Amino acid sequence: MLFAVRMDVSVPQDMDAQAKAELLAAEKDYSQDLQxxxxxxxxxxxxxEYANISIFDVAGNERLHEILWGLPLFPYMTxxxxxxxEHPSDISLD
Amino acid sequence: MLFAVRMDVSVPQDMDAQAKAELLAAEKDYSQDLQxxxxxxxxxxxxxEYANISIFDVAGNERLHEILWGLPLFPYMTxxxxxxxEHPSDISLD
Amino acid sequence: MLFAVRMDVSVPQDMDAQAKAELLAAEKDYSQDLQxxxxxxxxxxxxxEYANISIFDVAGNERLHEILWGLPLFPYMTxxxxxxxEHPSDISLD
Amino acid sequence: MLFAVRMDVSVPQDMDAQAKAELLAAEKDYSQDLQxxxxxxxxxxxxxEYANISIFDVAGNERLHEILWGLPLFPYMTxxxxxxxEHPSDISLD
Amino acid sequence: MLFAVRMDVSVPQDMDAQAKAELLAAEKDYSQDLQxxxxxxxxxxxxxEYANISIFDVAGNERLHEILWGLPLFPYMTxxxxxxxEHPSDISLD
Amino acid sequence: MLFAVRMDVSVPQDMDAQAKAELLAAEKDYSQDLQxxxxxxxxxxxxxEYANISIFDVAGNERLHEILWGLPLFPYMTxxxxxxxEHPSDISLD
Amino acid sequence: MLFAVRMDVSVPQDMDAQAKAELLAAEKDYSQDLQxxxxxxxxxxxxxEYANISIFDVAGNERLHEILWGLPLFPYMTxxxxxxxEHPSDISLD
Amino acid sequence: MLFAVRMDVSVPQDMDAQAKAELLAAEKDYSQDLQxxxxxxxxxxxxxEYANISIFDVAGNERLHEILWGLPLFPYMTxxxxxxxEHPSDISLD
Amino acid sequence: MLFAVRMDVSVPQDMDAQAKAELLAAEKDYSQDLQxxxxxxxxxxxxxEYANISIFDVAGNERLHEILWGLPLFPYMTxxxxxxxEHPSDISLD
Amino acid sequence: MLFAVRMDVSVPQDMDAQAKAELLAAEKDYSQDLQxxxxxxxxxxxxxEYANISIFDVAGNERLHEILWGLPLFPYMTxxxxxxxEHPSDISLD
Structure with a gap:
């Protein structure tokens, strides 16, 4: 099941540089693992923009929530x- | 070059049924040809919702505008x- | 899988009374059948307000879309x- | 009497971990008691999202306010x- | 139980003058009866503005809905x- | 002359408890005196919500501004x- | 007593030219008389923009409402x- | 050339009282000099509201920007x- | 003096094709003359989008208003x- | 390929003056180099306003993102x- 998710990130400017680097690395690992x-x-x-548009293909709502809630950057995201x-014009469905 | 486009469609409710059917058929052909x-x-x-999210992979702004402006449903779209x-976490770039 | 859906209805004021009555009756039947x-x-x-909040328990996105798209009042809805x-505090999950 | 309430939570990121854990535990107890x-x-x-949609069945406005105002997380909620x-199509009313 | 309701009215400009006069008269009677x-x-x-702020003192949600839904101008209102x-500072509660 | 005023309050969460208690007490006295x-x-x-809807009956704009600007909670209010x-349907005018 | 009023005008494009000319003439007379x-x-x-910003100096709310409600263009205005x-920096008050 | 400018002020609540008093005094002098x-x-x-509506009569955009950018309170303003x-109904133009 | 103007166009879908063609031709001539x-x-x-972003270099507000108000498509524009x-970083000013 | 970009800047008021001066100098150099x-x-x-409207002429999306993401003031920008x-009325295209 597909979901489009736009994530806008706003990390506090005064976050410790080291902590921020680790946070971003964790975010990358987390995302790439799911990819x-x-x-x-x-x-x-x-x-x-510090934002992304992502497409998720997951079992359902619960799984999507679990994934998004688990994002290291989740507390800093909208x-x-x-x-x-499916769109009726989508040729990949033919 | 990639663009995400959300299209919200609002066709006048009093549009002639035949005209509407032809319009939607033209829209589908137009889209599937580009797909x-x-x-x-x-x-x-x-x-x-009467809306879609699409991803376009086009040469540039001019081409995207040409495609969107040419949509049969364009006059009824927002x-x-x-x-x-590219997103730094995107594994397809590795 | 659960979805909350708010539906705001705006039926054209100049709609023929008879057509409107049939539309609303069809909407009621459609809804009650799904209930x-x-x-x-x-x-x-x-x-x-001419609006409702509904909770759907459906197989997934496709089915929800099929249901909503099929609402007789769909063309007049936002x-x-x-x-x-699931919410971690929800006692019905214990 | 029924109310739908959407609660968006925004807890300060720099809140002490212990205090936060206690706050969330109190919130859960408070909610489950009312459930x-x-x-x-x-x-x-x-x-x-760090948000929930809840349905309350309360005596009236005063009681709903008392409940919401008393939420441990209230200061961090929108x-x-x-x-x-009742909706005329609601079969549970038949 | 008290509710504050803001009603913004937008009557179609091309409404027949006679029909409009009767509608407004019915609205006035309806309101004054409830007052x-x-x-x-x-x-x-x-x-x-063609709008009012009203305070209703009703038995509960159902009654308020019944009143508002029954307003002759309801189809033209937002x-x-x-x-x-009750507000803790309200001296009328002492 | 009448004004409806909605006041949304947002007191900093880290305000000293004692200072906050005094502020709220001053706000209550101020309001009750005017009531x-x-x-x-x-x-x-x-x-x-941490908000109120109030009706003021004052001499004019200057007085209303004086009252609102003087609220102890004013710096924390929107x-x-x-x-x-007067509304033409208002029976209290008859 | 002073009020700032922004009026955005939206006259139906299909209004009869003669009727529109008379309406605008009436609006101008009405405004100039009050000026x-x-x-x-x-x-x-x-x-x-088809909009104006105006400053009114009137006895109070009732008079302002009477003036605005009486504008020939009122039905087409937001x-x-x-x-x-008074602003504490206003030198005209010294 | 005329401009209407609405300025909404939001001074940090924890600003040092002395610094704030000097800032406001500087703002008043600055404004009154221009008046x-x-x-x-x-x-x-x-x-x-902590806001004002002002009318400026300046040589042009550059001058208006220079004035507004130079306001002591500028960093705290929206x-x-x-x-x-000129409005065609403005009698001061006759 | 420079102004950035975004114009969003919404021409009624039921406008007569001939009238619309003439209107657009007039708009083009009008614009190109000013260019x-x-x-x-x-x-x-x-x-x-049926919108443009334009930069005007005009004598002042009056002239800009005269130009925009005179656009054939003005009644259909937002x-x-x-x-x-001038921006302090603009190298064209050196 | 052209892009219009509006950048609204909001630098924390409590930023160290020296750091801020260096940041702004870096921003100016960065911008002027690209100009x-x-x-x-x-x-x-x-x-x-602490905002600018800029026109970029770049190879494509990737390059624009690279430029904007690299702005020294990026973390403080919306x-x-x-x-x-191209606009069909643009005479520079003839």
Whole structure:
């Protein structure tokens, strides 16, 4: 099941540099692990913004919540979640 | 070059049924042709809304505008355009 | 899988009375059929507004979209969809 | 009498971990006590957000205010309150 | 139980003058009847706007909905409903 | 002359408890004094929110500003001010 | 007593030209009459918009409402009303 | 050339009292100097808000920016700038 | 003096094709005439939207208003006007 | 390829003066270097605001993101990005 998620990140400017580096590294590992599993299907940077648009392919709501809630950067994120369905024009469905 | 585009559609309720059917058929052909060409990379329906989120892979701004402006449903659409860039966590870039 | 959906209805004031009555009757039948099937778990009227908040328990995004897209009043509705997950405080999960 | 309440939580990131753990435990006890009493009828997590949608079944405005104002997390919450009424399509009323 | 309700009115400009006059007369009668019953406690005009702020003192949500839904002008209104509770500073409670 | 004023309060969470208690006591005294004078005609708590809706009956803009600007909690408040006029349906005017 | 009022005008595009000309003439007369009386103290056009910002000097809320409600263009206007008070820096008060 | 400017002020609550007093005094001198020069034509307090609406009569954009950017309170202000033009109904133009 | 203006166009879908063609031709002539005069310095299409961002270099507010108010498409436009000033980093000023 | 970018800057008021001066100097050098390269085509100050509107002429999304993400002031900026295309009325295209 597919979801589009826009994540806007706002890390406190006064965060300790070391802590921030570790946080970002953990975020990257976390994301890449899920990408390898195929649950985090796509991730793109929104040009000029500390934000991304991602497509998730997950079992359902519970799993998506579990993934997003577990993001190391979650406390610093604003999320916009759009559940997706097949589009009648989508040729990949033919 | 990638763009995420959300298209919200609002077709006048009093549109002639025949005209509407032709319009939607034209829209579907137009979209599927671009999907086959690879420019319209993905299209998903936003659950419960007459809207879609699409990913375009185009040469640049001019081409994206040409595509969107040429949509049969364009006059009935509200667009939200997000230029995309590669995300540092994207494993497909490794 | 649970979704909260707020539906705001705006039927054209100049709609033919007979057509409107049939539309509303169809909407009621459609909803009650889904309620009996257990997919439309709850429906409440938002006080003072032509709107409702509903809880759906469905297989997934596709089914929710199918249900909402099929609402007789769909063309006259604005939807706000919130995918739900279990809350850690929910005693019904104990 | 029913109310739908969306609660968005924003706990200061620099809150002492111990204090936060106690606060959350108190919040859970407070909520579960009201759930057992039947006043807090339902609570769902909004997927991917530190927010919930709850349905309250209370005597009236005063009681709802008393409950919400008394939430341990109240100082860190933004509330959206929708008074609910019976929906004419609700089969549970038949 | 008290509710503050802001009603913004937008009557179609091309409405037949006679029909409009009857509609407004019916609205006035409807409101004044409820004022005499004490349910519609206060009604003020928002300066410079076709809107009012009203205070209702009703049995509960159901009754408020019944009243608002029954307003002759309801189809032309946008409502903003705020459930009210006693304020700790209110001297009328001493 | 009547004004409806919605006051949303946001007191810093890290304010010294003693200072906060004194501030709130001063706010209560200030409000109740004006209520006794009849200028602060009504005050209700917005259910579930640290906010109130108040009706002021004052000589004019200057006096209203003087009152609001003088509120001990003023620095922590967001105000929404609606000047009111008599409503043609208001039976209290007959 | 002073009020700042922003008026955004939206006249139906399909209004009969003659009727529109008469309406605008009536609006101009109405405004200029009040300007000569000193109640409509200032009126400026918002550059590039069918809108104006005006300053009214009136007896109070009732009079302002009477003036605005009586504007020939009132049915086609959206109003934003700001009650004004003396500013401590205003040298005209010295 | 005229501009309407709304300035909303938000001074940090924990600013040193002495520094704040000096800042406000500097702001007042700065404003009154410009008022005497005729560039700052009018300044009114928005009732119940730490905000003002001002009318500037300046040579052009550069000068307006220079004035606003130079305000001692500028770092604590949110500005809304409306360029003004003559209104066809303005009797002062006859 | 420079202004950035965003113009969003919304032409009624049921406008007569011939009238619309003439209107757009008039708009193009009007714009190109001003571009040749140097007052309309730049005009770009916002990708995927019936909107443009333009830079005007005009004598002042009155002239800008005169230009915008005179646009054949003005009745179908929503404008967002930003007065511009020189930026301290602008190398063209060295 | 052209992009319009509005950048709103909000530097913490308690930033060390020296650090701030260096930050702003770095920002100026960074911008002017790109202006000399022709990628940062135009930069204007929004009158009365700590914001600018800039036009970028870059190879594509990736390059624009690289530039914006690299701005020394980026952590203190809110960006609004509008991809631009040629406007059919633009005489510079003839």
């Amino acid at each position: 390898r599993k195929g649950e985090w299907q796509s991730i793109w940077r929104c040009v000029g 999320m916009d979640i759009t559940p997706l369905a | 086959r060409k690879g420019e319209w990379q993905s299209i998903w329906r936003c659950v419960g 667009m939200d355009i997000t230029p995309l860039a | 009996r099937k257990g997919e439309w778990q709850s429906i409440w009227r938002c006080v003072g 939807m706000d969809i919130t995918p739900l997950a | 057992r009493k039947g006043e807090w009828q339902s609570i769902w997590r909004c997927v991917g 509330m959206d309150i929708t008074p609910l009424a | 005499r019953k004490g349910e519609w406690q206060s009604i003020w005009r928002c300066v410079g 409502m903003d409903i705020t459930p009210l509770a | 006794r004078k009849g200028e602060w005609q009504s005050i209700w708590r917005c259910v579930g 105000m929404d001010i609606t000047p009111l006029a | 000569r009386k000193g109640e409509w103290q200032s009126i400026w056009r918002c550059v590039g 109003m934003d009303i700001t009650p004004l008070a | 005497r020069k005729g560039e700052w034509q009018s300044i009114w307090r928005c009732v119940g 500005m809304d700038i409306t360029p003004l033009a | 040749r005069k140097g007052e309309w310095q730049s005009i770009w299409r916002c990708v995927g 404008m967002d006007i930003t007065p511009l000033a | 000399r390269k022709g990628e940062w085509q135009s930069i204007w100050r929004c009158v009365g 960006m609004d990005i509008t991809p631009l295309a």
